[in-house]
Amino acid sequence: STAKIVQEGNNAISIAANSLFGGTAAVILTVFVVISCLGTLNGLIISNIRMPFSLAVRNQGPLPRLMSRVNTKTNMPPFATVYAFLLSVIYMVLWYGSLNNWFGRYIGLDEIPIVLIYGLYIFLYVWYMRNFKDLGKWKRFGQPILAIGGSLIILYGGISNPSIGIYLAISVVVILFGLVFYREKNNA
Structure with missing residues (x-):
C-alpha cells in the first residue's frame, strides 16, 4: 500500500521491487x-x-x-571549480x-529550482512552437502543448505548497543578486 511505502522511507524502492519481482530484481533495480543518481550528480557537478x-x-x-582562467595541465577552470564547491557546500548546509x-x-529547498525551471520551460516551449516552423504539426505543437501541461502540473504542485511565499522570496533574492553582476557590454 502507499502508506507502507511512505513509512519505509529510503528502503521503499527495494521493498516494492522485492515484493513485485523478487530479490534479484530488487538488487538490480x-x-x-544508484547509477541513475550518480549520473545526475555528475551532470550537476559539471554544470555547476x-x-x-x-x-x-x-x-x-x-x-x-x-x-575564466583555465589550468593548462587539467584543462579545467580551477577558480570556477572552487566557486562551485563553495556554492555546493552552502546549499548543502541550507538543505x-x-x-x-x-x-x-x-522548507523544501530542493523544490525551488524544480518549480522555477518547469515554469521557465513553458516559455521555452512557446518559443519552440514559434520558431521551429519546419516541423510537422505534432512535433511543433502537439508535443510542446503536452509538455506545457506537464509543466503546469509541476507548477500547481509548487504553488499549492504552503511555503510558496518563502520559495518565491528566495528565488527573487537570488535573481536580484544575479543582476548585480550583469554587465551591459561583454567580451564575447
Whole structure:
C-alpha cells in the first residue's frame, strides 16, 4: 500500500521491487537507481563548474577575470571549480538545516529550482512552437502543448505548497543578486 511505502522511507524502492519481482530484481533495480543518481550528480557537478566559467568568458558574473582562467595541465577552470564547491557546500548546509528544522519548519529547498525551471520551460516551449516552423504539426505543437501541461502540473504542485511565499522570496533574492553582476557590454 502507499502508506507502507511512505513509512519505509529510503528502503521503499527495494521493498516494492522485492515484493513485485523478487530479490534479484530488487538488487538490480537498486543498482540502476544508484547509477541513475550518480549520473545526475555528475551532470550537476559539471554544470555547476561550467556555470561560473561560462559567465566569466562573457565578462559576466562575479570576478570574471579570475573565473575564466583555465589550468593548462587539467584543462579545467580551477577558480570556477572552487566557486562551485563553495556554492555546493552552502546549499548543502541550507538543505541540511531545512531537514533538521533549523529554520523553524521544513522548507523544501530542493523544490525551488524544480518549480522555477518547469515554469521557465513553458516559455521555452512557446518559443519552440514559434520558431521551429519546419516541423510537422505534432512535433511543433502537439508535443510542446503536452509538455506545457506537464509543466503546469509541476507548477500547481509548487504553488499549492504552503511555503510558496518563502520559495518565491528566495528565488527573487537570488535573481536580484544575479543582476548585480550583469554587465551591459561583454567580451564575447
